[in-house]
Amino acid sequence: AQSVTQLDSHVSVSEGTPVLLRCNYSSSYSPSLFWYVQHPNKGLQLLLKYTSAATLVKGINGFEAEFKKSETSFHLTKPSAHMSDAAEYFCVVYSSASKIIFGSGTRLSIRP
Amino acid sequence: ETGVTQTPRHLVMGMTNKKSLKCEQHLGHNAMYWYKQSAKKPLELMFVYSLEERVENNSVPSRFSPECPNSSHLFLHLHTLQPEDSALYLCASSPATGESYNEQFFGPGTRLTVL
Numbered sequence: 334a335q336s337v338t339q340l341d342s343h344v345s346v347s348e349g350t351p352v353l354l355r356c357n358y359s360s361s362y363s364p365s366l367f368w369y370v371q372h373p374n375k376g377l378q379l380l381l382k383y384t385s386a387a388t389l390v391k392g393i394n395g396f397e398a399e400f401k402k403s404e405t406s407f408h409l410t411k412p413s414a415h416m417s418d419a420a421e422y423f424c425v426v427y428s429s430a431s432k433i434i435f436g437s438g439t440r441l442s443i444r445p
Numbered sequence: 446e447t448g449v450t451q452t453p454r455h456l457v458m459g460m461t462n463k464k465s466l467k468c469e470q471h472l473g474h475n476a477m478y479w480y481k482q483s484a485k486k487p488l489e490l491m492f493v494y495s496l497e498e499r500v501e502n503n504s505v506p507s508r509f510s511p512e513c514p515n516s517s518h519l520f521l522h523l524h525t526l527q528p529e530d531s532a533l534y535l536c537a538s539s540p541a542t543g544e545s546y547n548e549q550f551f552g553p554g555t556r557l558t559v560l
Binding site: 369374375376377378379382423433434435436437438 | 449485486487488489490535537548549550551552553554
C-alpha cells in the first residue's frame with residue numbers, strides 16, 4: 334500500500350530565509366515522487382519530480398528536493414523564500430495511473 | 446488558447462439540477478483526469494481516461510458521470526448532487542498513463558457549490 338504524509342499543514346517563514354516543507358512516503362517498491370504547487374484560484378503546477386535517477390532533484394523557481402530512501406522522505410527546500418512562493422504545496426506519490434496519492438498539502442506563508 | 450481550460454469556473458446548482466463541467470486540453474495529450482479537491486482533504490482522483498477509454502473509476506458515486514468524446518475533451522455530468530459534493534473540481538491531462546509517470550498539467554478548476 335502507498336501513502337504520503339505532509340508533516341506540516343502550515344509553514345510560515347520570513348522573506349529571504351530558507352524554506353523546508355516535509356514529506357514522508359510509504360511504498361512497497363520504488364515510487365515516483367513529485368511536488369506540486371497551487372497558487373490561489375489556480376490549478377496545480379509541477380515543481381519537480383523524482384523517478385529513480387539522481388536523488389537530489391532541482392525544480393522550478395529555485396526549489397529542490399532530496400529523495401532519502403532510508404528515511405522514506407522527500408522534503409522540499411528553497412534557500413531563500415520570496416513573497417511569490419506563498420501557496421499550497423502538495424507531495425505526491427505515483428505508481429500507476431490509478432495509484433496517484435496526493436498529500437494533504439502544506440500552506441506556505443511568507444512574512445515581509 | 447494553450448494548456449488546460451475548464452468551464453465554467455464557478456457553478457452554483459440545486460440538488461435537483463443537471464449540469465456539466467467541461468475540460469479541454471490543447472497539449473496533444475492522450476490521457477485526461479478528473480479530481481475533486483475539498484477543503485481540508487487531500488486531492489481525490491475520480492476518473493482517468495486514456496485514449497478516450499476509461500481506465501479507472503475510483504468508487505465515485507453514480508451521480509457523477511464522465512464522458513470523453515475525444516482525446517482533447519472531457520466532461521463531468523452532474524445530477525442530483527448533494528451539498529457535500531461542493532468542492533473544486535480539477536481537470537488534468539498528461540501525455541500518457543504508462544508505467545513511467547507523465548507529468549500532469551492541471552486546469553484552473555471549477556468551483557462547484559451545491560445548495
